[in-house]
Amino acid sequence: MSSDPYTPSTDSRASTKAHARAQFEKWALSYDRSWLNELVFFPSIRRCLAEIQSWRAARPTPAFRMLDVGCGTGTLLTLAARLDGAERLIGLDYAAQMVRRAHEKFAGSPHAEKLLALQGDAEHLPLADESVDVVTCCNSFHHYPHQSAAIAEFRRVLRPGGLLILIDGFRDNVIGWVIFDVGVALAEGRVHHAPWSQVRAMIEAAGFAGLRQEKMNVLAPLLVNIARVA
Structure with a gap:
């Protein structure tokens, strides 16, 4: 049995991706002014930075290369570039306007040479095998129609000892169900917030080790998944 929440057809996946891309192309110019920043995005960014710092402190060398999947306008990466040991920070987004906004933000950073x-x-990452040390994916996973394929790609590009941080809506309580399975689905359509048992199954099936799962936030609960490559 597949660990996918569902297995859509190729045509269905293409349609879902096109729908998401169209939404985010329109949203790109106002994205950094969204009310979701304080409620969802900034808490996720702070958690990612804390996890990276903790992971980095336990390594024999602080140097790391990072990929942020669904990077939006690149806020997480501009902050991660300030961390000791940050060598190369790559953002990937499906929407061209989001990538353009990220380029603009990176150009104004004192660490611009590190940022791309x-x-x-997400299902076909344009990176070589074992080419990064950290993969983050914050609040975009519900837009991916073939979620286990994306997680397999996260695993492919991570080096041994690498860190995965996957954060998305927690829909396994009443508040989360109302916000994500009802509210977000009505507002955005064609999304799937996987229950945490399914996310666990997908991450473990991809070969990650030491998975930790936690619920974060109250008003907009988020599922935090932290795993490593052995």
Whole structure:
């Protein structure tokens, strides 16, 4: 039995991706002013930075390369670039306008030489095997129609000892169900917030080790998944 929440057809996946891309192309100019920043995005960014710092402190060398999948306008990466040891930070987004906004933000960073934004598909990452040390994916996973394929790609590009941080809506309580399975689905359509048991199954099936899952936030609960490559 597949660990996918569902297995859509190729045509269905293409339609879902096109729908999401059209939404985010329109949203790109106002994205950094969204009310979701304080409620969802900034808490996720802070958690990612804390997890990276903790992971980095336990390594024999602080140097790391990072990929942020569904990077939006690149806020997480501009902050991660300030961390000791940050060598190369790559953002990937499916929407061209988001990538363009990320390029603009990166150009104004004192760490611009470390930062790169690419347009691409989470299910087909344009990176070599074992090419990064950290993969983050914050609040975009519900837009991916073939979620286990994306997680398999996260695993493919991570080096041994690498860190995965996957954060998305927690829909396993009443508040989360109302917000994500009802509210977000009505507002955005064609999304799937997987229950945490299904996310666990997909991450473990991809070969990750030491998975930790936690619920974060109250008003807009988020599922935090932290795993490593052995």
